[in-house]
Amino acid sequence: MSDARQYFNLPSPFAMKRGGSLHGARIAYETWGSLNAARDNAVLILTGLSPSAHAASNAHDPSHGWWEGMLGPGKAIDTNRWFVICVNSLGSDKGSTCPASLDPATGEPYRLSFPDLSLEDVANAAHGLVKSLGIEQLACLIGCSMGGMSALGYMVLHPNSVRTHISVDTAPQAQPFAIAIRSLQREAIRLDADWNGGQYDDERYPDIGMSIARKLGVITYRSAMEWNGRFARIRLDPEQREEQPFGFEFQVESYLESHARRFVRTFDPNSYLYLSRASDWFDIAEYGNGSVLEGLKHIRIEQALVIGVSTDILFPLEQQEQIAEGLEAAGAKVEFVALDSPQGHDAFLVDIENYSRAIGGFLARL
Numbered sequence: 001m002s003d004a005r006q007y008f009n010l011p012s013p014f015a016m017k018r019g020g021s022l023h024g025a026r027i028a029y030e031t032w033g034s035l036n037a038a039r040d041n042a043v044l045i046l047t048g049l050s051p052s053a054h055a056a057s058n059a060h061d062p063s064h065g066w067w068e069g070m071l072g073p074g075k076a077i078d079t080n081r082w083f084v085i086c087v088n089s090l091g092s093d094k095g096s097t098c099p100a101s102l103d104p105a106t107g108e109p110y111r112l113s114f115p116d117l118s119l120e121d122v123a124n125a126a127h128g129l130v131k132s133l134g135i136e137q138l139a140c141l142i143g144c145s146m147g148g149m150s151a152l153g154y155m156v157l158h159p160n161s162v163r164t165h166i167s168v169d170t171a172p173q174a175q176p177f178a179i180a181i182r183s184l185q186r187e188a189i190r191l192d193a194d195w196n197g198g199q200y201d202d203e204r205y206p207d208i209g210m211s212i213a214r215k216l217g218v219i220t221y222r223s224a225m226e227w228n229g230r231f232a233r234i235r236l237d238p239e240q241r242e243e244q245p246f247g248f249e250f251q252v253e254s255y256l257e258s259h260a261r262r263f264v265r266t267f268d269p270n271s272y273l274y275l276s277r278a279s280d281w282f283d284i285a286e287y288g289n290g291s292v293l294e295g296l297k298h299i300r301i302e303q304a305l306v307i308g309v310s311t312d313i314l315f316p317l318e319q320q321e322q323i324a325e326g327l328e329a330a331g332a333k334v335e336f337v338a339l340d341s342p343q344g345h346d347a348f349l350v351d352i353e354n355y356s357r358a359i360g361g362f363l364a365r366l
Contacts, residue, residue: 004054004059004060005030005061006030007027007028007095008027008128008129008132009024009026010025010026010090011128016116016118016121017121018115018281019115023104024097024104026096027089027090027096027125027126028052028088028094028095028096029053029086029129030053030085031086032071032083033079033081033083033084035133035135039135039136040137040139041081041083041139042083042084042085042135043083043085043138043141044126044130045071045077045142045147046087046089046122046123046126046142046143046144046147046148046151047088047144047145047146048144048145048146048147049145049275049276049279050263050267052092052095053088053094054066055086056068056071056072066349067144067349069356071084076357076360076363077363078360078364082140085133089147089150089275090117091271091275092271093267096125098114098271098274099112099114099198099271099273099274100268100270100271111270112197112270114270114274117274117275118153118278118282119146119149119153119278119281122153123150123151123153123157123158124157126154127154130161137161139164139366140162140163140164140363141155141162141166142166143165143166143168144168144170145168145169145345145348146170146275146278146279148167148170148171149170149284150282151165151167152170155301156284156287156299160300163302164301164302164303164304164362164366165299165303165327165332166304166305167306167323168307168348169307169312169315169348170320170323171320171323172283172292172296172319172322173285174279174282175316177313177314178220178279178314178315181216182276185217186213186273186276186277188209188212189206189209189210189269189272189273190209190273191209192209192210194209198270200269205265206269209269210263210267210272211257211261211264214260214263215256215260218259218260220313220345221344221345221346222343222345222346223311223342223343225311225342225344226342226343226344227252229342234251235249235250236251236253236254240254283295292322293322295326296323296325296327296329296330297330299327299330300330301332303332303335303362303366304327304333304334305335305337305358305359305362306320306323306324306334306335306336307320307339307348307359308321308336308338309340309341309345309347309348310340311341311342311344312344313344315345317338320336321336324336335362337358339355
C-alpha cells in the first residue's frame with residue numbers, strides 16, 4: 001500500500017505563539033478531489049486531538065479513514081465538487097513535527113524541549129500549507145472537536161482567508177470540566193514511572209498512564225445514555241474475569257480496557273501531553289478583551305454551520321450556541337443544528353447519517 005500522505009515544509013524558523021521556534025519542521029496532509037482553475041473550491045479539515053490526516057480512503061491509500069462515511073464522491077463532503085485537504089496537526093505524531101521528532105540542533109528527539117504548543121500554532125501551520133497550494137481563500141473550513149478550536153484561531157488570525165465555516169462539536173474556550181478531565185489524563189501519564197520525565201523508550205514506556213488517559217477520554221466522549229443502553233450493569237462471564245482482587249467485573253470495564261489497549265502504542269505520550277494542554281490554553285476571548293463574543297466578532301466569513309449534540313459533556317451545546325451567536329454578531333449568516341444523538345461528543349464520528357444531512361445540505365447550498 002503506497003502512502004497518500006504528503007508533506008509541507010514550514011518556513012524555518014517557524015515562530016511559536018508562546019515563544020521559541022521550530023527549524024526544519026513540516027506538517028503531513030492528504031488531499032481528495034481536484035482544485036479548480038479559479039482555486040476557489042478548497043475545503044480544509046482540521047482534526048481532533050488524535051486523528052491523522054487520513055480522513056478517508058483514496059487511490060493511494062484504500063484503508064478506511066476516520067471520517068470515511070462523510071468524505072468522498074457523492075458523499076456529504078463531495079470530492080467530485082470540492083478539493084479537500086485534511087491536515088495532521090503540528091505537534092501530532094502522525095507525520096507532522098512533534099515532540100517525538102528529531103531536533104535538528106541535537107539529532108535527538110525533542111521530547112520536553114519541544115516549544116510550548118498552542119492551537120494558534122496548529123492554525124498558522126495549516127494556513128501556510130493552504131497558501132503554498134496557491135489558495136487565497138478557502139471555500140469552507142471545517143473544524144471537528146479540538147480542530148474546531150484551531151479553526152476559530154485560523155479565522156481570527158487570518159481574516160478573509162475563509163468564505164464559509166462548519167463548526168463541529170467544539171468550543172470557543174475550554175470549560176473547567178474539560179480542563180479537569182484533560183488535567184487528569186496528563187497526570188496519569190506523568191505519574192507513570194516509565195514516563196520518566198518524557199525520556200521513555202520502547203522498553204520502558206508509560207503504558208499504564210496512557211491507558212488510564214485513554215479510558216478517561218472515552219468516558220467523556222460518549223454519554224451516560226449510551227453507556228446505560230449498551231452495557232447497563234451486565235457482568236462479565238466468570239471465565240472472562242480477572243483472577244485478582246478488584247479485577248474487572250463489569251462489561252463496561254472490559255470495553256474500556258480493549259479501547260485503551262488499541263490506542264496505547266499508537267500515539268506518542270509527549271505529543272498527547274502537548275496537544276492536550278494546547279486545547280486547555282485556547283481561548284477566543286483573548287482576542288476580545290476577555291469576552292468570547294467580542295473575540296468571535298473578529299471573524300470575517302459569509303456563512304457558517306454550527307453543529308452540536310445535546311449529549312456532549314466535553315463541549316456542551318451552550319458552547320456551540322455561543323459560537324453561533326458570535327459569528328452571527330460578526331455578520332455571518334449562521335445555521336445552528338442541535339442533534340440529539342445518544343453518542344455524546346463522539347457523535348460526529350458515529351452518527352454519520354445525521355451529520356451528513358447537516359453538512360451535506362450546507363455545502364450543497366454554497
